[in-house]
Amino acid sequence: MLDRITNILVVGIGGQGVMTAAEMLARTALNQGYDVKKTEVAGMAQRGGVVSSHIRFGPKVYSPQIDAGDADLLIGFEVAEALRWLPHLRPTGVAMVNTLRIAPPIVSAGLFNYPDDPIGELMATGIEVHAFDAGAIAEELGNAKLVNTIMLGAISDHLPFPAEILKINIVEGFRAYKPKLAEVNAQAFDAGRNAGHIKAPLGAR
Amino acid sequence: MNAVVQAQAESRHLLSGNEAVARAAWEAGVRVAAAYPGTPATEILENIALYPDLYSEWSVNEKVAVEVAIGASLAGSRALAAMKHVGMNVASDAFMTQSLAGVVGGLVIVVADDVGLSSSQNEQDSRYWGRFGHMPILEPADSQEAYEMVKYAFDLSEAYETPVIVRMTTRVCHVKAMVVVEGERIERPVPGFQKNPRRWVMTPANAKPRLPLMHQRDQTLREASEASNLNILSTGSDRRIGFITSGPAFMHVRETFPNAPVLKLGLSHPAPLDKIRSFASQVDTLVVVEETEPLLETEIRAAGLEVHGKDILPRFGELAPSVLRPAIKALLGETHETATRSQAELFPRPPTMCASCPHLGPYFALSHIRNLNIIGDIGCYTLGAGHPWNALDTCISMGASLSMAHGMDKGRGDSDEKKNIVAVIGDSTFLHMGMQGLLNMIYNRGNVTVLLLDNRSVGMTGGQENPGTGEDLHGLPAPRVDFAKLAEALGVRPERIRMVDPYELPTMVKLVREETKMEEPSVIITNRPCSLTDRFERLRAYTVLDDQCTGCGNCIDLGCPAITVARRETVTAKSGKSKELVFAQIDPNTCTGCHMCVETCAPEAIVQPEPQKRVIRIHTHA
Numbered sequence: 001m002l003d004r005i006t007n008i009l010v011v012g013i014g015g016q017g018v019m020t021a022a023e024m025l026a027r028t029a030l031n032q033g034y035d036v037k038k039t040e041v042a043g044m045a046q047r048g049g050v051v052s053s054h055i056r057f058g059p060k061v062y063s064p065q066i067d068a069g070d071a072d073l074l075i076g077f078e079v080a081e082a083l084r085w086l087p088h089l090r091p092t093g094v095a096m097v098n099t100l101r102i103a104p105p106i107v108s109a110g111l112f113n114y115p116d117d118p119i120g121e122l123m124a125t126g127i128e129v130h131a132f133d134a135g136a137i138a139e140e141l142g143n144a145k146l147v148n149t150i151m152l153g154a155i156s157d158h159l160p161f162p163a164e165i166l167k168i169n170i171v172e173g174f175r176a177y178k179p180k181l182a183e184v185n186a187q188a189f190d191a192g193r194n195a196g197h198i199k200a201p202l203g204a205r
Numbered sequence: 206m207n208a209v210v211q212a213q214a215e216s217r218h219l220l221s222g223n224e225a226v227a228r229a230a231w232e233a234g235v236r237v238a239a240a241y242p243g244t245p246a247t248e249i250l251e252n253i254a255l256y257p258d259l260y261s262e263w264s265v266n267e268k269v270a271v272e273v274a275i276g277a278s279l280a281g282s283r284a285l286a287a288m289k290h291v292g293m294n295v296a297s298d299a300f301m302t303q304s305l306a307g308v309v310g311g312l313v314i315v316v317a318d319d320v321g322l323s324s325s326q327n328e329q330d331s332r333y334w335g336r337f338g339h340m341p342i343l344e345p346a347d348s349q350e351a352y353e354m355v356k357y358a359f360d361l362s363e364a365y366e367t368p369v370i371v372r373m374t375t376r377v378c379h380v381k382a383m384v385v386v387e388g389e390r391i392e393r394p395v396p397g398f399q400k401n402p403r404r405w406v407m408t409p410a411n412a413k414p415r416l417p418l419m420h421q422r423d424q425t426l427r428e429a430s431e432a433s434n435l436n437i438l439s440t441g442s443d444r445r446i447g448f449i450t451s452g453p454a455f456m457h458v459r460e461t462f463p464n465a466p467v468l469k470l471g472l473s474h475p476a477p478l479d480k481i482r483s484f485a486s487q488v489d490t491l492v493v494v495e496e497t498e499p500l501l502e503t504e505i506r507a508a509g510l511e512v513h514g515k516d517i518l519p520r521f522g523e524l525a526p527s528v529l530r531p532a533i534k535a536l537l538g539e540t541h542e543t544a545t546r547s548q549a550e551l552f553p554r555p556p557t558m559c560a561s562c563p564h565l566g567p568y569f570a571l572s573h574i575r576n577l578n579i580i581g582d583i584g585c586y587t588l589g590a591g592h593p594w595n596a597l598d599t600c601i602s603m604g605a606s607l608s609m610a611h612g613m614d615k616g617r618g619d620s621d622e623k624k625n626i627v628a629v630i631g632d633s634t635f636l637h638m639g640m641q642g643l644l645n646m647i648y649n650r651g652n653v654t655v656l657l658l659d660n661r662s663v664g665m666t667g668g669q670e671n672p673g674t675g676e677d678l679h680g681l682p683a684p685r686v687d688f689a690k691l692a693e694a695l696g697v698r699p700e701r702i703r704m705v706d707p708y709e710l711p712t713m714v715k716l717v718r719e720e721t722k723m724e725e726p727s728v729i730i731t732n733r734p735c736s737l738t739d740r741f742e743r744l745r746a747y748t749v750l751d752d753q754c755t756g757c758g759n760c761i762d763l764g765c766p767a768i769t770v771a772r773r774e775t776v777t778a779k780s781g782k783s784k785e786l787v788f789a790q791i792d793p794n795t796c797t798g799c800h801m802c803v804e805t806c807a808p809e810a811i812v813q814p815e816p817q818k819r820v821i822r823i824h825t826h827a
C-alpha cells in the first residue's frame with residue numbers, strides 16, 4: 001500500500017458520468033484498504049454546468065480538496081474542461097483526456113470562443129497528456145454510455161493498484177445490478193486501457 | 206436498495222455526510238423525520254426514506270417540517286428535521302419558542318450551510334441560530350463525525366430538554382468518506398403526549414417562568430461543553446500558532462499545518478471557554494479558523510483573550526488549504542510562493558435549462574413581450590434571468606415573487622407607468638410560501654399577472670415530490686392539489702385562471718399578452734412535466750432541414766440546448782444593410798422530440814424524420 005496520498009481529479013460536464021466514474025475509483029480505493037475522501041463541486045451540474053470531482057486516498061486523508069498543482073491524475077471527459085483544470089495537475093502528473101468538444105450555448109451564440117486547439121494547448125504545458133476519442137470507441141461497442149468505463153480503463157495503468165482490480169470492481173458492479181451490461185463494460189475497459197497508452201495528438205482536433 | 210441500509214455492525218462504508226446522518230437517525234431510533242428539499246441537505250431525507258420502522262415526509266416548507274418534528278417530540282418520539290441554511294429563516298418562528306418550552310423526545314434540526322455559495326441565494330452562518338435560540342450546536346467535520354454526532358445529538362437533546370442543531374456544510378453533506386457503521390436501531394419506549402398546559406401553552410404567563418430555566422440550561426450546557434470529548438485537543442510540536450476550529454475547517458487546518466496544536470470544537474456552542482483559555486496558555490498565538498462568521502472569535506475575544514481570525518482570513522467562502530496557507534504564512538512573517546500555473550483563458554459554462562424544459566415556452570413569451578417588470582422566484586425558472594431570455598428581473602427568497610410584484614404594483618414609479626407586472630413562480634415554491642402572497646394580492650385588490658409554472662416537480666433540487674405532483678417522498682400515490690381550484694379559492698376570478706400547454710408557443714405568447722392587459726390579477730398555469738422526471742415522455746428527435754433553414758435564428762431564441770448554431774453568414778440586403786444570418790442545427794442525442802421549436806420556424810424547416818430502422822450491433826467475443 002502506498003504511504004502517501006494519491007490525488008485524482010475527474011472533470012467534465014453535468015450528465016457525462018463524471019460522478020459515477022469518481023465513485024468507482026473511490027470505492028475501489030476503499031476496498032484496497034485506503035482511507036478515502038471524495039468531493040464534488042457541481043453547482044447546478046444537471047443543467048450543463050462544469051462538474052469536478054476530487055478523489056483523495058492514502059493512509060489518512062484530512063481535507064477532501066485537491067489543492068491547485070497537487071493532482072497526480074486528471075481525467076477529462078471533455079477537452080476544454082481538461083484545459084480548464086490543468087493547473088490543478090502537478091508537473092509530473094498525467095492527464096487522460098477525451099477529445100470530445102462540447103460548446104455551451106453562450107459559445108454557439110457567439111458571446112465566447114471555444115479554443116481552436118485545446119489539445120495543442122495541453123501539450124504545450126509539457127505535461128504528459130494522453131488524448132483519444134472515447135465516444136468513437138463507445139459507439140463502436142454500441143453504447144454511448146460506455147465512455148465512463150472507457151475513461152476508467154484508460155487511466156487504470158496509472159493507479160497505485162493493479163488495473164485488473166478496478167476492472168473487476170466495475171464489471172462485478174454491473175454483474176450485480178445490470179448483468180446484461182457486464183460483458184460489454186469489460187470490453188470497454190480493455191479498449192480504454194489500450195487507448196490510454198497512446199499519447200496525444202491522435203484524432204485530436 | 207442502498208447498501209448501507211442493510212449494513213452490518215462494524216462495517217466500513219463510503220458515505221456522504223447526508224447518508225451518514227440518515228443512518229445515524231435510524232440507529233438513534235428516530236420515529237418521525239421531516240424536511241423540505243434544498244441543496245446541500247436534500248439527500249438527508251431521501252436517504253432516511255429508505256429505512257424501515259420510521260415515518261418520513263416531504264413537508265411543504267421548513268417551518269412545517271420543524272413543527273411536525275416538534276409535535277412528534279412532544280409525543281415522546283425522537284424526531285428530526287432537515288433543511289438548507291435559508292430554511293432556518295422560514296422555520297425560526299417555530300423553534301425560537303420551542304427552545305423556550307423544551308422538548309420531550311430528542312429533537313434534532315440538521316441544517317446544511319452552503320459555505321462557498323455553490324447553489325443558493327446567499328451564504329449565511331446557521332451557528333447564529335444556536336446563540337439566538339439558546340440551542341447547542343454540534344459541528345461534524347466529515348461523514349464519520351456526522352454519523353456519531355447525530356446519534357449523540359438525540360441523547361444531548363433529551364438530557365437537557367432542548368432542541369439541538371447539527372450544523373453541516375456543503376463540504377460535509379456532499380463529501381463521501383469512510384464511515385464505520387456501528388450497530389443496529391435502538392427502539393425506545395414512547396410515552397405519548399403528557400398534557401401540561403403550563404409547559405406547552407406558551408402564553409406570556411407560561412413563557413415567563415421558562416426564561417430563567419432556559420438561561421440555566423445554557424449554563425449547564427456550557428459545563429457539558431467544557432467536559433465534552435467532542436472538544437478535543439490535538440497536540441503539536443510547532444507551538445507558534447494554536448488553531449481553534451470547527452466543522453470541515455478542521456480538516457483543512459490539519460492538512461495544511463500537521464504539526465500545529467489544534468483545539469477542535471465539535472460541541473461548538475456553548476463554547477468551552479476554560480478549555481480555550483488553557484489552550485491559549487500553551488501556544489504563542491491563537492488563530493480561530495471558522496466558517497464563516499467570526500462567532501467563536503468574538504466570544505473568545507470577549508473572554509479577554511488575544512486572538513486572530515477574520516483579521517487575517519476571509520469572512521466568506523471555504524477556508525481551504527489554498528486560503529489558509531498564505532494567510533498563516535503572512536502572520537508568521539514567512540514568504541509564500543504560489544507555484545500554480547496560470548489558468549487558461551476559457552469561456553464560462555453557466556447552467557442552462559434542459560432540452561424541452563417546460564419553462565422554455567413561458568420565457569420565450571416573456572422575452573418577446575415588451576414593457577414588463579418580471580418579478581421572480583427561486584427554482585429552475587430563475588435561469589430565465591440569463592442568456593438568451595434575459596426575462597427575469599428579481600429573485601430573493603422562496604415565495605417572494607407574488608408579494609414583491611404586488612408591492613411593485615402599489616409602489617409604481619415614473620418609469621413603471623406603462624409597465625405590466627408579472628410574477629413567475631414554480632409549483633413547489635407556490636405551495637411553500639407563494640400562495641400567501643396570492644391571497645394577500647387578491648385581498649388587497651392588487652393587479653399582477655401570475656405565471657404559475659407547474660412542472661410537477663421540485664426541479665431545481667433534483668426532481669422531488671410535492672403536494673402538486675400526486676406522489677409522496679416514498680413515491681406512493683398521494684392526494685394532488687388542484688392549482689386552478691386553489692387559485693379560485695384564494696379569490697382569483699375563474700375567467701382569469703388560464704391553463705396552458707407551454708409547448709404551444711403561439712398560445713403561450715397570446716395568453717401572456719392578454720392577461721397582462723387585464724386590470725385585475727390573473728393566474729396562468731402551465732401543465733407540462735419537468736423533462737428530467739419519469740412523468741416526461743421522450744419522443745423521436747427533430748432535425749433542421751438545412752436547405753430549408755433561412756438563417757433567421759428564431760428557434761435559437763427559444764434557448765433549448767439541443768438547438769445550436771450550425772454556421773453564420775453575413776449577407777447584404779437589398780437596402781444595402783448587412784445582416785448576420787444564423788443557421789440552426791438540432792443535436793439528435795439531446796433533443797427529446799417535444800416539438801416546441803417547430804412553431805418558431807416560419808419556413809417549416811424543423812421536422813421529425815421518419816423513424817429509421819434500428820441498427821442492432823452484435824458483438825462477438827474474441
Ligand SMILES: Cc1ncc(C[n+]2csc(CCOP(=O)(O)OP(=O)(O)O)c2C)c(N)n1
Pocket residue numbers: 241242243244267289291292295325326583584585586603630631632633634635660662663664665666735
Ligand atoms: C427556504 C428555501 N428552501 C429551499 C430552497 C431550495 N430550493 C431552491 S428552488 C426550490 C424549489 C424549486 O421548485 P419549483 O418552484 O417547483 O421550481 P422548479 O425548480 O421545479 O422549476 C428549492 C426547494 C431555497 N432556496 N430556499
Ligand code: SF4
Pocket residue numbers: 047557558559561562563564585660664665735736737
Ligand atoms: S430540471 Fe426540469 S424544470 Fe429544471 S431546467 Fe431541467 S427540465 Fe426544466
Ligand code: SF4
Pocket residue numbers: 560561746747763765766767768791795796797798799800801802803
Ligand atoms: S423539439 Fe425542439 S425544443 Fe424540443 S427538445 Fe427538440 S430541439 Fe428542443
